[in-house]
Amino acid sequence: MRIESAGRGRPRLAMAGIFAGAATLGVASGIVAHGADGPRWVFALLILSAGIVGIAQQTLPEAPTRSTGSRVPP
Amino acid sequence: MTRNGARSGGHRSWIGTALAFSLSTALAGAVTGALLGAAGGLLPPAVRLAAASLLAVPALALGGLTLAGRGVPPPQCDRETPQRWVQAGATAWAVSNGAALGCGATNRLGFWLWYAIPAGALLAGRPALGVLLYGTYGAVRGTMVWVLLLGLTRWVGDDYAAWLFRRRAAAQALAAGQLVLLGAAVAVALGL
Numbered sequence: 171m172r173i174e175s176a177g178r179g180r181p182r183l184a185m186a187g188i189f190a191g192a193a194t195l196g197v198a199s200g201i202v203a204h205g206a207d208g209p210r211w212v213f214a215l216l217i218l219s220a221g222i223v224g225i226a227q228q229t230l231p232e233a234p235t236r237s238t239g240s241r242v243p244p
Numbered sequence: 245m246t247r248n249g250a251r252s253g254g255h256r257s258w259i260g261t262a263l264a265f266s267l268s269t270a271l272a273g274a275v276t277g278a279l280l281g282a283a284g285g286l287l288p289p290a291v292r293l294a295a296a297s298l299l300a301v302p303a304l305a306l307g308g309l310t311l312a313g314r315g316v317p318p319p320q321c322d323r324e325t326p327q328r329w330v331q332a333g334a335t336a337w338a339v340s341n342g343a344a345l346g347c348g349a350t351n352r353l354g355f356w357l358w359y360a361i362p363a364g365a366l367l368a369g370r371p372a373l374g375v376l377l378y379g380t381y382g383a384v385r386g387t388m389v390w391v392l393l394l395g396l397t398r399w400v401g402d403d404y405a406a407w408l409f410r411r412r413a414a415a416q417a418l419a420a421g422q423l424v425l426l427g428a429a430v431a432v433a434l435g436l
Contacts, residue, residue, distance in 0.1 A: 209433045213373065215426050216364040217380050222422050223358045224384030226415035228392070229408045230354045 257334065262393060265338035266386035272346025273382020274375045280365035281374025292367045297434045299363060303427030306356045310420035320353040346382035357419040360426055 284292060309315050325341045332340070344350055348358060361381050365374035396404040 212426075212429050212433045213364075213368070213377075215422075215429050216360060216377055219357050219360045219364075219422050219426055220377055220381035221384045222419055223355055223361065224381050225388060226355055226357075226419045227348075227353070227385065228388050229412040229415040230352050231409060 258393070261334045261338045262389050264335050265342040265389055266383075268339045268342030269346035269386025270379060270383040272343040273348075273385070274346075274379035276347045276362075276382075277365045277374030277376070277378025278371040279374070280362055280378065281368055281371040284366040284369040284374070285371070287369065289369065292369050293434055296363075296367045296430055299367075300427045300430040300434070303356075303360070303423050304431070307420045307423030307427060310356065310416060311424065315356075315416065315420065318353050318356045318359065321350050322352050324351060342386060345385055348381065348385070355416065355419040357423045357426075360423065 306315070325344050329337045329340050349362070353359075361378055365378045368374055368377065392404060396407065400407045
């Protein structure tokens with residue numbers, strides 16, 4: 171398995187960093203978003219959700235971000 | 245965007261293609277969010293508040309079911325971008341594919357949590373908040389191409405697609421947990 175030999179720590183660390191970055195972005199954006207009708211921290215959670223979905227969708231079968239347009243998953 | 249396809253035209257070519265893709269994705273998300281926020285502004289605040297409160301219930305239920313291993317797939321256009329877009333050229337494909345993915349609704353969604361984005365942008369009722377929310381989604385999704393091309397291909401090799409696919413269960417759990425958290429937050433903050 172190439173993944174095992176490539177070192178398992180770094181990809182996990184990178185993914186954790188991405189999630190932490192998305193969380194930070196979400197909270198910061200929520201704080202900046204003055205004037206929201208609802209409480210700001212709910213909007214911050216929404217922003218965090220947007221970041222999580224954007225990342226999580228990369229795990230879909232043949233995610234379109236890296237596809238060439240095929241309609242059929244591998 | 246395949247690594248080989250993106251890099252086939254040389255270093256400068258794939259960077260330009262990836263940049264066009266990222267910008268298009270972020271812009272499409274921002275425009276979609278602005279339109280939804282503007283449309284939501286036409287609704288009375290009481291209606292938006294009530295709708296958000298009601299949506300907390302399915303959010304809690306669907307997130308909980310997914311965490312319990314009994315999740316149901318979300319309604320979605322389970323397809324990828326049309327093949328003919330690829331034949332239009334790398335930059336045209338990057339722009340059109342980015343626009344489709346920045347909006348997201350016409351492609352495979354995979355996660356119930358995605359629906360929180362258009363719903364949140366609409367119920368926020370302000371174009372600026374819609375841009376912030378939906379634009380974040382588009383920007384993150386568009387930025388991931390750099391993580392794939394510059395990071396994962398280096399760390400896990402050309403098999404990065406399979407590496408990502410094997411983490412789908414973890415991604416589902418994370419998204420479902422966030423959906424439960426969001427539903428609970430809305431229920432607490434806005435009331436049921």
